[in-house]
Amino acid sequence: MTPLLNVKDLRAYYGQVQALHGLSFSLNEGSLTTLLGANGAGKTTTLRAICNMVRSTGAIEFDGKPLNNKSTESIVRFGIAHVPQGRGTFTTMTVEENLQLGAITRTDKAISSDIERMYGYFPKLKERHTQQAGTLSGGEQQMLAVARALMLRPRLMLLDEPSFGLAPLVVRDLFQILGRINRDEKVSILVVEQNAQLALELADQAYVIETGRIVMSGAAKDIAQDENVRKSYLGY
Ligand SMILES: Nc1ncnc2c1ncn2[C@@H]1O[C@H](COP(=O)(O)OP(=O)(O)O)[C@@H](O)[C@H]1O
Numbered sequence: 001m002t003p004l005l006n007v008k009d010l011r012a013y014y015g016q017v018q019a020l021h022g023l024s025f026s027l028n029e030g031s032l033t034t035l036l037g038a039n040g041a042g043k044t045t046t047l048r049a050i051c052n053m054v055r056s057t058g059a060i061e062f063d064g065k066p067l068n069n070k071s072t073e074s075i076v077r078f079g080i081a082h083v084p085q086g087r088g089t090f091t092t093m094t095v096e097e098n099l100q101l102g103a104i105t106r107t108d109k110a111i112s113s114d115i116e117r118m119y120g121y122f123p124k125l126k127e128r129h130t131q132q133a134g135t136l137s138g139g140e141q142q143m144l145a146v147a148r149a150l151m152l153r154p155r156l157m158l159l160d161e162p163s164f165g166l167a168p169l170v171v172r173d174l175f176q177i178l179g180r181i182n183r184d185e186k187v188s189i190l191v192v193e194q195n196a197q198l199a200l201e202l203a204d205q206a207y208v209i210e211t212g213r214i215v216m217s218g219a220a221k222d223i224a225q226d227e228n229v230r231k232s233y234l235g236y
């Protein structure tokens with residue numbers, strides 16, 4: 001089976017500084033894969049490299065086709081939606097305007113029914129659909145960022161530390177919804193996280209990244225049992 005996303009020997013650079021050192025991993029269609037790592041390990045850079053937002057070498061294939069050197073916009077059109085660290089919603093626009101903007105690359109007529117479907121996953125957003133995004137709580141903003149990305153009808157959603165700055169209960173809620181979206185919308189998901197515990201509960205596959213290299217990979221339930229992972233990332 002051809003993986004949906006196949007990354008081989010990825011190296012990424014900020015000027016003279018090399019942040020990724022030959023990183024390889026893959027993700028199968030339908031999977032919810034997590035890439036775990038400490039602060040500074042290279043998680044954000046990996047997602048940026050997939051979206052061609054940082055200089056990189058190596059092979060990045062999506063559905064068997066090379067993504068390297070494609071513009072970020074054409075990568076979106078291929079069906080990859082990126083929810084960046086810090087969420088990137090338009091804070092002075094309302095919830096609903098953010099969702100409409102999420103569908104800006106689409107020309108079909110299903111946009112308003114998709115917005116209603118997003119409100120089904122995230123009822124809080126429906127309650128607040130006329131509210132400015134900047135006035136939402138952190139959890140609601142993260143939900144809006146995810147819903148906006150889904151408005152592209154992506155095949156793959158890249159999520160950068162969705163748990164960051166959120167209370168544990170809010171994270172649990174959000175991750176449960178991500179699991180439903182993965183199953184019901186058939187969207188493959190790559191989520192990078194420092195919060196290993198919840199990410200390992202959610203994901204089917206996991207990779208651990210340290211200083212720009214993959215140091216461990218396997219089924220999430222096996223990685224969760226690994227003694228080094230437990231000590232370094234789970235704290236027990
Ligand atoms: N804009 C930048 N300029 C220079 N170095 C950077 C920049 N962004 C990240 N780095 C470096 O690249 C490495 C990986 O960073 P990053 O991908 O942001 O890690 P993570 O998301 O896992 O915390 C770190 O050593 C970081 O200092």
Ligand SMILES: [Mg+2]
Nearest residue numbers: 043044045085
């Ligand atoms: Mg990061």
